Amino acid sequence: MxxxxxxxxxxxxxxxxxxxxxxxxxxxxxxxxxxxxxxxxANAGQLSYGMTSPWAAPGIPMKAVKWMFMKRRPLFIWPLISPTMWKWCVQMVGNCNEESYRINKGRMVRVSSYSRDVMPDLIAETGVEYDGRAQGTLQLFRTAKQMKGSKADQDILAEYGSPYEVLERDACIGVEPALAEVRNKFVGGLRLTADRTGDCRxxxxxxxxxxxxxxxxxxxxxxxxxxxxxxxxxxxxxxxxxxxxxxxxxxxxxxxxxxxxxxxxxxxxPVYPVKGYSVTLPVTDDAFAPQSTIMDETHKVAITRLGDRIRVAGQAEIAGYSNRLGPHATDTVKHVIGDLFPKGGDISRAEGWTGLRPMTPDxxxxxxxxxxxxxxxxxxxxxxxxxxxxxxxxxxxxxxxxxxxxxxxxxxxxxxxxx
Missing domain, CATH: 3.50.50.60 (FAD/NAD(P)-binding domain)
Structure with a gap:
């Protein structure tokens, strides 16, 4: 055939x-x-088996409104005259309920868990190199409210058999030693131990x-x-x-x-392009750089170690098929890497990128x-x-x-x- x-x-x-x-x-x-x-x-580099979940979740519409007023907000919606865009947004909001979330989550986990299981076979068969690491993802909470709110995620992770650890501040530093430099900026984290990282391209x-x-x-x-x-x-x-x-x-x-x-x-x-941004910068000092992936829960930004580089990716911009990388487009992701790992990489040498994620409303x-x-x-x-x-x-x-x-x-x- x-x-x-x-x-x-x-x-x-x-x-x-x-x-x-x-x-x-x-x-x-x-x-x-x-x-x-x-x-x-130049995506985030995360193999996010433990963080597989739909963006359309209960409470997201209210959170989205709050995000719009943040200085470094994780979501931008441009008021385009586009029936396709607004129809997609309405469909997504329609999925922001408990029943739809559980159905959609289950479907997505089915695919990602299967991917987690078969990818090692492909690696073994082909021997491809991709700066891969298997040290999990640390979801970092800056506030006690975020830490408490993660209980719902923990219940879902347990339901689908995704291994995790709830970590206090010192335990987070044990996993990511460079965070000791900014220990006053977070209270704890949720570590997804089955997650991996690697350079997709x-x-x-x-x-x-x-x-x-x-x-x-x-x-x-x-x-x-x-x-x-x-x-x-x-x-x-x-x-x-x-x-x-x-x-x-x-x-x-x-x-x-x-x-x-x-x-x-x-x-x-109903597949719509949702724009994302990233920067890639060289590691300047391994002792002060991330070792795996850290997800900043406040800004929804991922920081991932890829060999001798750091990839910082995040933001969601609903703006049609625009690939424009404006002068301030990567300000948020640059802020997060500078805030959490100020000595780990050379921000002055960061290479910016933007790409379109093919999103379904569910x-x-x-x-x-x-x-x-x-x-x-x-x-x-x-x-x-x-x-x-x-x-x-x-x-x-x-x-x-x-x-x-x-x-x-x-x-x-x-x-x-x-x-």
């Missing part, structure tokens, strides 16, 4: 790997000049090389104009340069841009079959594409090849939006 994969980010490349591993002939097409050059390029590039060795063909610089439909099936993918690229089956792994090619053929997905990715027998989806992972990449891609590859996935696809497919 020949399979055309649309998208060469971490989702598309891992899909290609699992397809090729099972004997498929695979062609990957992407508009960029190489793999992992969009949302996979480094992983994507290394896995691409393994895919090429397996016979996968990568065609870059191929902007997709449309998906061609003939006699109720996908007949090919029309590109600006190569023309029509054909196969027996097709997988759309285009992140936020998936809707642009799916809407015209009648597949209406937080769950959209995987598997569509109304067309030979078209499949692997998109809508939001901030968890790196976390869910191996699990979602292995499951989708099985579906494409007519096999039964090792996890249930109930609630993960586009069918949940049919109503």
């Amino acid at each position: 020949k399979v055309v994969v649309m998208g060469a980010g971490v989702i598309g490349v891992t899909t290609a790997y699992y397809l090729a591993k099972q004997g498929a002939e695979v062609v990957v097409i992407d508009r960029q000049t190489g793999p992992g050059l969009e949302t996979s390029y 480094m992983f994507t590039i290394a896995l691409t090389e393994k895919c090429i060795e397996m016979g996968v063909e990568f065609q870059y610089g191929q902007a997709i104009k449309s998906i061609a439909v003939e006699d109720g099936k996908i007949a090919g993918v029309d590109t600006e340069i190569a023309g029509r690229i054909t196969g027996d089956a097709y997988v759309c792994a285009m992140g936020s841009y998936a809707v642009n090619v799916l809407n015209p053929i009648g597949i209406k997905l 937080g769950t990715p959209v995987l598997g079959p569509t109304q067309y027998d030979n078209l499949f989806l692997n998109t809508g992972h939001g901030t968890l594409g790196w976390t869910m990449a191996c699990g979602s891609s292995r499951a989708v590859a099985d579906v494409v090849l007519g096999k039964t996935p090792e996890i249930s696809m109930e609630g993960l497919t586009a069918a949940r939006y049919a109503r």
Whole structure:
């Protein structure tokens, strides 16, 4: 079987790997000049198995209002004249209730837990290097109220079997010694011991090389104009340069841009681009730098150690398909790294980046079959594409090849939006 994969980010490349591993002939097409050059390029670096949860949660609408008045607020909403944007926002608010949260959380954990379980096998099989670490995530609380409020998260973690530790201030410093320099700025933390870290783009590039060795063909610089439909099936993918690229089956792994090619053929997905920011800076002194990932609960900013670099990522900006990196766009993430690890890295050498996270209003990715027998989806992972990449891609590859996935696809497919 020949399979055309649309998208060469971490989702598309891992899909290609699992397809090729099972004997498929695979062609990957992407508009960029190489793999992992969009949302996979400089994300937070977290493999957040313990922090897998939808943004749409009880109490979020009220929190969002408060965030809008913070000096370094984690959320920006630009008042665009966009029915699509406002419809997505309304749908998200509609999921901010206990029942929806538990349903959506369960679906997301199913994918991320599977990804956690299968990723080590992929690493062992391929030997890819990606500055990986397995030292967990420390959710850092600056106030006693935040510490107390984490009890609800602890209950959910326990329900889904995600290991965690509740740490007082000194115990946090035991895990992240550099925090001793700022011990007066936090009261405690919640450590998610199963979480890992690593450079998503480094992983994507290394896995691409393994895919090429397996016979996968990568065609870059191929902007997709449309998906061609003939006699109720996908007949090919029309590109600006190569023309029509054909196969027996097709997988759309285009992140936020998936809707642009799916809407015209009648597949209406509520996937919206939510902009995020990051900076990457060199470590100047290991003794004063983070060792794994710290999540600042106040600013919703993640600080992750990637080899001899520090990645600081956060913020959510709802502003359409804007990739603009303004002069003050990274002020919040720079503030957090300077506040918590002032001696750890050289902020003057920080490289800024922005990317578009493909978010669904319920937080769950959209995987598997569509109304067309030979078209499949692997998109809508939001901030968890790196976390869910191996699990979602292995499951989708099985579906494409007519096999039964090792996890249930109930609630993960586009069918949940049919109503």
